Amino acid sequence: MKRILAGTMSACLLLAAAPAAQAANDLEGNWAKTYIEYLGKIPYNGETGGVIRPNSATGNYDPDKQVTRAEFMRYINRAFNFTEKAPVTQYTDLSANGWYMDSVQIAAKHGYISGTSATEMSPNAPITREQVISVLGRLFKKDLDAVDPESLRFSDNKQIGKWSAAYIKDAVDAGIVRGYTDGSFKPAATVTRAEIASLLYHYMGTSLNTEGTVYNSSSLKEDTKNVTISAPCTLQNTTVEGDLYITEGVSGTITLTNVVVRGDLIQSGGSLVCNGVSSANMVIDSSVGRLMQATASGNSEIRRAEVRSSASLFEKDLTGQGFVDVTLAGGDTPSLTFDGTASVTAAQKSTVSTTTNAVIDALTANAPVTVGGYGAIRSAVINAPDCSLAMMPQNGCVVKTGLTATVAGKEISGTQAGSGQASTTPSAPTAPVSALPPNSVSLTEATFDRNPDSDAYEDLEVSLFAVDDAVFRRVVLGGVEVDASFSRSTIRIDAEDLAEIYPGVYTLTYVMSSGVNPTLQITIVDTGDPEDPYDYESDWTGNKRDDVEFRTDKNSRYSSKTSISSIKYNGNNVSSKEFEWKVTSAGRLEVTIDGEEVSKWFDDLNNPDHLDFDIKLNDPSETFVLRIWNES
Structure with missing residues (x-):
């Protein structure tokens, strides 16, 4: 009996393996074989089997079969590891028991596709070329200028929708898609599985999808430029020639070490640690409403970071520039928690919360913005109404004509004449304490000589005039705290401490609890013995x-x-x-x-x-x- 059972089990195993053998034959000679097989190695939510899977009955992939809208959603969800769902009760043409229901709910949550009407999703309708390309462009957070369809070089460009023209041009320019040999593009043509496989293969580029894996330059494909990360992992010591997309499907930490990104660095999921990362443009945008967190450390330099949802940006142990320019744009009301030093531009109604270590070099408010917390702003330009800053910018705040902003609890209005702007600054001239402006110090400039024999070798003392219960906290030079004493409205820095600072021009910032932080420019010189010329x-x-x-x-x-x-x-x-x-x-x-x-x-x-x-x-x-x- 045991031998008979064993023989029966072996036969079952052979039958189970048969579809794979048929699948290989089904793809032999097909132009998309490489693409389908590569996508077949991508796991999804703990499952194996890939993105485009063979028919369970025949074992065939059917590469020339037309793809429906629901099938396309399933492929997208698998490719990018999307799993979160949203209710879709507004669509009356969906069956609660339909095979497609999970795929549609996930697509609705991630917002990459909409219904064919307010009440219909049309899951079994075919999807077209221009629809597929537009969805993939939106997934990669492309913020493109409008393109006139007739400016595209295709013979049937008048048939291309205005809503898809920019995405099509971007995909053509990137070499991801091209027209037919007759010069047409056929935007309304249906799409096959083979064509979907090709588009996903080239849009995604290299898929990094195994949790805990350390990837490097040898992990990247040579025939594509992009990299898509869909699981917590590490990528190190490499250059990404295209875009690097961290998908909404990532829940965990992504670490990039010594990575150069030539295209866009796109964070839509996970907690990102950048150690020695170089990127000209970073996009932070979660379609599912998650709070994104990114940390720049080491020799990282991210020239422009665009925050479109909610994000926390940190700088830690930096030797590079870190985040240089941060822009809040897109979305409903993007919000930023910031712990670092950068310029910030509000292009969309937004909120910014600063930590005690945060410094906004230059704030430009082109849309309503609320800035709070305990950080500092060096300068600000207000070009929009309904702006509120909890702290007074150290080097002044300029308000556009006809506008009013709330700065450090007080209303500042733009002038109606002259230059068309009003400016306020916390710095103050030398004066007795009783004559100083609120929350200011008695000096704005000073010179110190490191030579002990010089008359300019002396303690630096300034008088502080604090109001509104403002409390002196510390003195900061170049982002580093300086030893200082405070007694009876006088702040003193000892000459011995100043003598340890090397010659140059510096800004001393007197940090107050009110956020109104007066500054003093100090010039350090050294007229000491020239016989000892080295430092x-x-x-x-x-x-x-x-x-x-x-x-x-x-x-x-x-x-x-x-x-x-x-x-x-x-x-x-x-x-x-x-x-x-x-x-x-x-x-x-x-x-x-x-x-x-x-x-x-x-x-x-x-x-x-x-x-x-x-x-x-x-x-x-x-x-x-x-x-x-x-x-x-």
């Missing part, structure tokens, strides 16, 4: 395998915005490839210079006992001298 020194062993390393002292005051603009010795520029640098979380600058290059420099000068290097910084603008001693 730092470091030893080199004489072995070219040993790099030269040095770190500024603990009283350094550098921020994440600080960068090295040049290093010179004897007037010669040192290539940026020959040294590395970073700013630590404690505000100290660390520099490493390649030992082989140091060896060449000493050899070129007949091995002197030392070399002096001029190191020039940006933000703050200063120069100091590093002396390297030759121990060989």
